[in-house]
Amino acid sequence: MARVGVSEIHGRGLFATRSFVAGEEILREAPLAAMQDVANRAEVLCCGNCLAFLDVDEGVRTQLAAGCLTRQEAHRALEGTVCACACGEMYCDEACRASHRSHETLCVGKISDSDAAAHPLVAFKTLAVESNEILLLAADLLVTDRPAGFVSEKWDDVVRVAATLRGEPPEDGLEENLRDLVATAAALLSEATGRPVTPDDISRVVGMFEQNNVGVRKECDGFPPLEGTALYARCCSANHSCDPNCDILYEGPPFVPLEARLVANRDIEGGDELTISYVDENADTQTRRWATAEYGFLCRCPRCERDSVSSSSSSSSPDDDDVDCDGGNGGEPATQPPDDAVAATRRVERDG
Numbered sequence: 001m002a003r004v005g006v007s008e009i010h011g012r013g014l015f016a017t018r019s020f021v022a023g024e025e026i027l028r029e030a031p032l033a034a035m036q037d038v039a040n041r042a043e044v045l046c047c048g049n050c051l052a053f054l055d056v057d058e059g060v061r062t063q064l065a066a067g068c069l070t071r072q073e074a075h076r077a078l079e080g081t082v083c084a085c086a087c088g089e090m091y092c093d094e095a096c097r098a099s100h101r102s103h104e105t106l107c108v109g110k111i112s113d114s115d116a117a118a119h120p121l122v123a124f125k126t127l128a129v130e131s132n133e134i135l136l137l138a139a140d141l142l143v144t145d146r147p148a149g150f151v152s153e154k155w156d157d158v159v160r161v162a163a164t165l166r167g168e169p170p171e172d173g174l175e176e177n178l179r180d181l182v183a184t185a186a187a188l189l190s191e192a193t194g195r196p197v198t199p200d201d202i203s204r205v206v207g208m209f210e211q212n213n214v215g216v217r218k219e220c221d222g223f224p225p226l227e228g229t230a231l232y233a234r235c236c237s238a239n240h241s242c243d244p245n246c247d248i249l250y251e252g253p254p255f256v257p258l259e260a261r262l263v264a265n266r267d268i269e270g271g272d273e274l275t276i277s278y279v280d281e282n283a284d285t286q287t288r289r290w291a292t293a294e295y296g297f298l299c300r301c302p303r304c305e306r307d308s309v310s311s312s313s314s315s316s317s318p319d320d321d322d323v324d325c326d327g328g329n330g331g332e333p334a335t336q337p338p339d340d341a342v343a344a345t346r347r348v349e350r351d352g
């Protein structure tokens with residue numbers, strides 16, 4: 001249905017192997033790596049392995065969503081209903097527990113309360129939650145030696161390239177802060193797991209996630225939405241367009257493993273490159289272009305180019321066109337960053 005190949009837009013891309021009509025599913029796939037957001041874990045009980053919603057009593061579900069029950073209390077209430085280890089991780093069944101290989105190494109359930117304060121694994125997880133949760137996903141991938149198959153730039157390089165593309169001066173101390181963070185994380189993870197994890201390993205995995213992963217939001221009737229981050233072998237190979245021909249969708253029944261569905265949003269010919277939007281398509285042109293800097297390029301897709309021309313010749317900048325557009329790579333820094341691009345950089349700084 002779709003194959004990875006060399007793209008005219010940028011590096012690798014994803015291509016249709018036959019024609020599709022609007023609304024048709026092109027592919028569906030399970031993630032290479034996925035994580036439920038830490039804050040979302042307090043509201044929605046999902047399997048630690050496959051991210052299926054857990055089929056728990058509606059009373060527990062409602063109390064949890066309303067904040068009347070903590071995850072730990074829910075965990076105790078569910079003893080015997082779902083398979084769970086002492087740390088509060090929960091699973092659909094024994095098969096999912098056995099498949100969650102990284103958890104055996106990263107579980108804090110066996111650490112006693114008295115040892116917790118000085119334990120490197122607890123320190124690593126605390127560092128991740130307080131700085132950038134993506135470190136948890138990086139650890140998940142690193143301790144099981146799962147190759148992701150994506151180009152892995154170093155985290156500080158990704159941040160520097162984004163700033164350079166926007167024509168911003170280097171943020172004072174930002175790159176050093178990121179390097180310090182990965183050095184600390186690597187030392188803690190090595191000590192905790194007994195396997196050598198270098199700062200470079202962590203920096204490249206996080207850099208790879210920063211440029212390739214996608215946000216997950218799965219909504220099911222009767223549940224708060226599942227929110228997280230995931231990396232997909234094929235969906236994440238699709239290049240960006242501000243007028244993409246595909247969308248990534250997550251809707252589906254609750255009690256099944258999380259899958260991404262790549263769906264055509266218009267008719268597509270066999271051989272066409274499949275594109276998705278990495279940014280908010282409803283944002284104005286400048287905001288979209290600045291947002292793509294996070295991914296290592298300034299969008300110059302036909303929609304962006306045409307919007308730039310029309311905004312320089314008139315004050316209006318139409319966003320509701322239907323011109324086929326599949327561009328989006330490289331280019332010179334634009335003029336002034338919009339507020340949200342600055343906010344994005346600040347967020348990296350804060351998170352880093």
Ligand SMILES: [Zn+2]
Nearest residue numbers: 047050092096
């Ligand atoms: Zn499961």
Ligand SMILES: [Zn+2]
Nearest residue numbers: 085087107109
């Ligand atoms: Zn555990």
Ligand SMILES: [Zn+2]
Nearest residue numbers: 242299301304
């Ligand atoms: Zn664009």
